[in-house]
Amino acid sequence: MKKILFAASECVPFIKTGGLADVVGSLPKSFDKEEYDVRVIIPKYMCIDQKWKDQMTYIDHFYMDLCWRKQYVGIMELEYEGVKIYFIDNEYYFGGEKPYSDARYDLEKFAFFSRAVLSALPVIDFRPDVIHCHDWHTGLIPVYLKDSFASGEFYQGIKTIMTIHNLKFQGVWDIDTIKDIAGLSDYYFTSDKLKDYDNGNYLKGGIVYADMVTTVSDTYAEEIKTPFFGEGLDGLLRARSNCLRGIVNGIDYDEYNPATDKYIDKNFSKANFRKEKVKNKTALQKELGLEVNPKKMMIGIVSRLTDQKGFDLISCVMDEMCQDAVQFVILGTGEERYENMFRHFDWKYGKSVSANIYYSEERSHKVYAACDAFLMPSLFEPCGLSQLMSLRYGTLPIVRETGGLKDTVEPYNEYENTGTGFSFCNYNAHEMMGTVRYAEHVYYDKKRDWNKMVERAMSVDFSWKTSAKKYQQLYDDLIG
Ligand code: ADP
Ligand code: GLC
Secondary structure (H helix, E strand, C coil): CEEEEEECCCECCCECCCHHHHHHHHHHHHCCCCCEEEEEEEECCCCCCHHHHCCCEEEEEEEEEECCEEEEEEEEEEEECCEEEEEEECHHHHCCCCCCCCHHHHHHHHHHHHHHHHHHHHHHCCCCCEEEEECHHHCHHHHHHHCCCCCCHHHCCCEEEEEECCCCCCCEEEHHHHHHHHCCCHHHCCCCCCEECCEEEHHHHHHHHCCEEEECCHHHHHHCCCHHHHCCCHHHHHHCHHHEEECCCCCCCCCCCCCCCCCCCCCCCCCCHHHHHHHHHHHHHHHHCCCCCCCCEEEEEEEEECHHHCHHHHHHHHHHHCCCCEEEEEEEEECHHHHHHHHHHHHHCCCCEEEECCCCHHHHHHHHHHCCEEEECCCCCCCCCHHHHHHHCCCEEEEECCHHHHHHCCECECCCCECCEEEECCCCHHHHHHHHHHHHHHHHHCHHHHHHHHHHHHHCCCCCHHHHHHHHHHHHHHHC
């Protein structure tokens, strides 16, 4: 049995702020259980729902040295859908209302978490063959493994993988502070290790010290080797390119299944979507106070409202797009200017724009099910899961050709009648609007072609099946 430990800051259904949580929660379920014992370790945040906390069992606790500090490390455990999940408990670090807060404090929090993960392994009596680290929060794990844990017999031969979900976030602060909170010596703060100009950089440490580096789509794996997408680490990623792989994300096909989804008004499938899917649209129109009209094209957005997702393009042409026969349903939270922008358009075009500025799992399923199209004009997108969810619900994605969006949405070809969505290349508001209008044209004037495309979208398979096999292969290669 090969033993794998996922270390991450988020995991559904316990805690989620974005796609990272979806991946950490759904990928471990998809491995071949006969051969791989995959477990997950995350922080026990105070803000995890009490329902889950009630199901955790206490394993043990100890006190751990972290530089000059001594910190409590509690370990809790629960099994969810066949996967063992460990939780690291410390109320000082994980007591906030949200998983992340002040950046400096988060750095200390995840230095603690990374060291605690390694320290906890003998206590839980689980010696992984591979520790699979996700994003900057766990970037110090491969570093610590080669540092203070290197001499421990227990840790000999443990391999590490660093998966980059988003290179934008790296965990960066001045060297003196990082040295103090991470408890690492001067040795680590040279440009070939954690030093990044005058700062210390967790993710850089992870990329330098991990045995393998992966990211969440082929295109993003190529993009990050260039200065624009590389966020200052493109040189390092080029240098490590023989150890860098792109493995595209999947989604949980049980959780996101229009035929059984409990959150949506009317279940539907590839066989009956022509009649049934639209009932979700009219139900949502009623619920949100939009004009109730089954024929009106509805475009959805479910997203963190940040620059990454291309909202400046939308802000530039939203007034114009609202003159068309379309409705927009937005579900998201994030930067205040984008929250207010959508509130403004909701106020201005009440019958055709609905801005839902909050987080709701249930509402998100309703939007994926109800809309005809889904707009995601990202500036960059390591993979993107929302477009995969949309495809699953026969909601055609309109995307910019970057990262995982390029790899998962095949643009409509009206001559050959192929494709599963619409896409545009340049980061340009009018190019985006032109593509939205092209989609409107197909929706209104070529309904048969549109429906065939919906059928194709619902037929593509972005469950974890294929990608889990690729990770398995990677584990096998590493373990040897
Ligand atoms: P990212 O991880 O960059 O935010 P992804 O597309 O990979 O983007 O994943 C986003 C995930 O978060 C999806 O599961 C999406 O449905 C969910 N999501 C984003 N905003 C909201 C919201 N306001 N309410 C519910 N779910 C949301
Ligand atoms: C990040 C990326 C997103 C990706 C997700 C899961 O949040 O922004 O594109 O789908 O991680 O890998």
